[in-house]
Amino acid sequence: VPELPEVETIRSDLAPLVAGRCITGVDVDPATLPLLAGTGVSLDALRSSLVGRTIRGLGRRGKYLLFELDDARTLVVHLRMTGRLLWRDGAAPVEPFERARLLLEDGHHLRWSDLRKFGTWRIMDDLAPLLARLGPEPIDHAFGLKAFAATLSGRAAPVKAVLLDQRRMAGLGNIYVDEALFQARVRPDTPGGQVPPAAVRRLHTACREVLEQGIANRGASFKDYVDGQGNPGSQHMYVQVFRRQGKPCYACGTLIERTVVGGRGTHFCPKCQPRPRRKGGSGAA
């Protein structure tokens, strides 16, 4: 249940282990294959794309992991809700909910575990169509306030929905969005276009900071997420609002509330994150 910090942690764990290694085999549970690789993709086709290829490097864009292959193609992996990629000795026991594995020349395996089978592996010749669907990285300092403000400007959708939309910016998910909105003191259901300018500035900074904190803490392990070695992160110990409904706000003591915004469970402090004043308050706070 990986968002940008969790995917980045896995990437940084696995990159030095897989770089320069040749793939010597691929196994996939037949019942999972059409969900994992796409309907109509045979195991033979997947093997012919991967076996014999050397992994040049491991990249990331948004929540996608990019295994760069030596034939200029890319194995694009998305973990969705419960996907895991685990670096294991070839003799290690089968993982819980293991659905696939990549065999590497040094005897290690990358084990793919995915309880809910939502995760995907796709071989892509050209990443352009994928990248075109993704907005900028919120942690990229080149993604400035002006561009950020433009994504919110004029939008009627709740600011939370805008921040979750991977086409506008890529990498935030439900945990970090709630945390960023708390840090910026913005109520999640505020229409994007009605977030006051000062709050837009705070939110721009908050999105970067919560993601960077998540990376520093190696991700949030509420339930399913583990890193590339199978170890949990610690970011869940430091969340301010996510899944803290009914508990006191660390800043003011008011009880955290839970609602649904954009179809997602949403957590906020009703006092620290007030509704913006609608009339006469359109100027900077």
Place this chain on the structure above:
DNA sequence: CGTTACCTGAAA
């Protein structure tokens, strides 16, 4: 734009 479906297990 909001809602539904995809899949499975844990928790209520």
Place this chain on the structure above:
DNA sequence: TTTCAGGTAACG
């Protein structure tokens, strides 16, 4: 037994 889950694509 029912509801819920950190994601996204496909609906209406």
